Amino acid sequence: MTVNGSRWSGDVPARQTLCDFLRDELELTGTHVGCEQGACGACTILGDGEAVRSCLMLAVQADGMELTTIEGMGEPGNLSTLQAAFLRHRAFQCGFCTPGFLASAAEILGSGRRYSRRELRDMLSGNVCRCTGYEPIVEAVFECQR
Amino acid sequence: MFPRAFEYVAPASIEEAIAALKGSEFAKVMSGGMSLLPLMKLRLVSPELVVDIGRISGLDSIDDRGDMVSIGALVRHYQTAEAQNVPRALAQAASYTGDVQVRNRGTTVGAVVHGDLAADQPSAVLALGGVIVAQGPNGTREIAADDFFVDALTTAVEPDEVVTAVKVRKDGMSAYDKLGRRGGRTDYAVAGAAAWLQKDNGSISDARVGLTGVAAKPTLANATAEALIGTDGSDQAIEEAAAKAADGLTILEDLYGSVEYKTHLARVFAKRAIKRALSA
DSSP: OEETTEEOOOOOOTTOBHHHIIIIISOOTTSOOSSSSSSSOTTEEEETTEEEEGGGSBGGGGTTOEEEOGGGTOBTTBOOHHHHHHHHTTOOSSOSSHHHHHHHHHHHHHTOOOOOHHHHHHHTTTSOOTTOOHHHHHHHHHHHTO | OOOOOOEEEOOSSHHHHHHHHHTOSSEEEESSOTTHHHHHHTTSOOOSEEEEGGGOTTOSOEEEETTEEEEETTOBHHHHHHOTTSOHHHHHHHHTSSOHHHHHHOBHHHHHHHTOTTOSHHHHHHHTTOEEEEEETTEEEEEEHHHHEEETTEESOOTTOEEEEEEEEOSSEEEEEEEETTSTTOSSEEEEEEEEEEEETTEEEEEEEEEESSSSSOEEOHHHHHHHTTSOOOHHHHHHHHTTTTTTOOOOOBTTBOHHHHHHHHHHHHHHHHHHHHTO
16 A cells, blocks of 8 residues: 555454554554544544544555555645645644644635635535634635635 | 454455354354444354454345335345435435434444344335345345344254345335434434335325334334224324224333333324335
C-alpha cells in the first residue's frame, strides 16, 4: 500500500485494524481512535480519495490502496487550504475529532462540487465533535468551496 | 479493540470463496465489512474464517437484465444511490444509508444479506419485488425477497453460499422515505417505508409496500398494498390504505420507540413513500 506517498509492503495480522496498523506500525498517531465501532468518525482517513473509517477496515483490506492520513495533508508552516481554514475559523476545540473531519472535508472538496451549508452538515454527519463545535467546522469547509 | 483471532482469505473467484466456506465450521463472507466488523470487534460474532470477497472481479457493476436491474455484490451504497438505472426506492434508500464513510465502503448486497431490521435497503428490495442471487456448491439459485428475510438478522442464505447479486424490477414508480435515529434521514432508521406502484388508466393496478424498523425483519405491508390497488391514488385513498400499514403485523418496540409510536410511524412513512412514488 501507499501511505502519504510512501510505499509500504509487509505482512499484517489478519485481525489488525487499519487504524491500529497506522498508529502502532507506522507510528502515524495523528489518526485518532474514538468509539472504535463506526459511530464517531474520528479515525476517518482517505482511502483512494474516499473518506473511510480506519477502525472499520482491516489493515489487510487496504492492500494496494493509496492512503492519506492527517500527516499527509500538511504540516506546521505549510498547512493545507482546509487546515488553514479550520485554524482561521477556530474549527476545533479539543482537536480530537479534527483529523477525521479534515479527511471527510477533503473528500467533499475533492469532488469539485459546491454544497450548501445544509448539505455539508449532512455530508459531515459521519463525524462527531463532542465539544459540539459544528458551526465553525461547517463554515470552514463552506469557505474552502469558493 | 480488535476481534478474536480468525483466519483470513481473499479468494480471486466465487468458486474459490465457496470452497473456502465449505471447508470451515464457521465462516463469514465479508464485502464492505461495515456491519460484520463492528460485530466482530464487539465479539458478538467470532467467525473462525473471514472470506473477503472484495478482490473478486466482475461483482462491482449494475447491469440491466431485461425487466430487472442487477446490483453486483461489490456495488457500494453510494454507487447504488447515484446510478441512473437503479429504481428510485432503492437509490433513495441507499443514499440515506449510514453516513458518507459507510456509503463509501458498505455494499447494497451486504446490507440486504445482513438483513438488519433498521437498515434501509432491504425493505426497498422487498417493495421492488427483488430477487437474491446466491451461488453455492450445487450451483446458483434465485430467492424471492419475500422468502429471503427469515427473522432478525437471519436470511435464507446457506453458510456455504455467496450472494453474488440482488435484482430489482425496473417498471413502475417507487420511492423510499424514513425517519433517521438522529432526525432527518441520517443514520439507521427508526422507521421507514418503500413503496412501489403501477398505474393503469388512472388507477393503481399493482402495489407493494415494504417497512423498515418496525417489525423483527424487513416486512411487507400487504394490507396497505391491497387497499391501494384499484383506487385512483387520491390523497384520501392513500390515507386510508396507509392507515392499514401495521395490520396483520407484529410491531416491536425498541430503544427508539414504543409499539404505539412504531405503529404510528409505519402508517406515516407508508403514506409518505406512496405519495413520493406517485410524484415521481
